[in-house]
Amino acid sequence: DTAVSQTPKYLVTQMGNDKSIKCEQNLGHDTMYWYKQDSKKFLKIMFSYNNKELIINETVPNRFSPKSPDKAHLNLHINSLELGDSAVYFCASSQRQTYEQYFGPGTRLTVT
C-alpha cells in the first residue's frame, strides 16, 4: 500500500492558469508538509500542517494556498501560475513535527 500518494505525477500548464495538487497519506500521521524542489535540487519547505494548525512559510507567495479537508489529506492550490513555479512539488508526512518524514513520489509541474 502506498504510504503517501500525490496526484497528478506530471502537470503541464500555461502561465496564468490555476491548478491543484492532491496529497493523501494512510499512515495515520498528524503532520503533513509541502516542499518545492527547484531545478538546482534544493528542497525547500513551503507549508506544514499539524492537526488543525497550518504553518505558513512567509517566503511563499500567497498565490499558493494549502487546503486540508481532513488529517489524511493536504492539497495545494496554485493561482495565476508563473514560469518560476516550475519545479517538483513533494508532499510529506510525519508522526509528529520532529519525526522522520515520509515523502510522496512528487509532482513535476511545468509552466509554459
Next chain:
Amino acid sequence: GQNIDQPTEMTATEGAIVQINCTYQTSGFNGLFWYQQHAGEAPTFLSYNVLDGLEEKGRFSSFLSRSKGYSYLLLKELQMKDSASYLCAVDSGGYQKVTFGIGTKLQVIP
C-alpha cells in the same frame, strides 16, 4: 537564520568508504536528519541524530557533534546503487523548522 553547508558533488569507488560532511548554523537545534534521494525519486529517511556520537545502521553510519555544528554520513562497502543525493536536514525546533541542505550528489564508479 539557517545555514547548512555540504559539498555539492563527490565521487567514490565501488567497495570503498565515503564520508559526506555537513556543517550547520541554525537558530535552534533539536537534531539532524540524513535523507537519500535517487534521481527522479522522493527523499527517503536514513538517520536522525540527537545526541553527540556515532550511530551505525548497517553500511551507513551518521555522526553528530552539537558543539561543533557538524555531522557526517559514512557509507561503507559502496555499491553502485548508492549513487544518489544525500540531504542533510536540521530540525531546529518549533513549527516546520526542518531545513534541508542543498544535498551532496554522490557518484559511485566501478
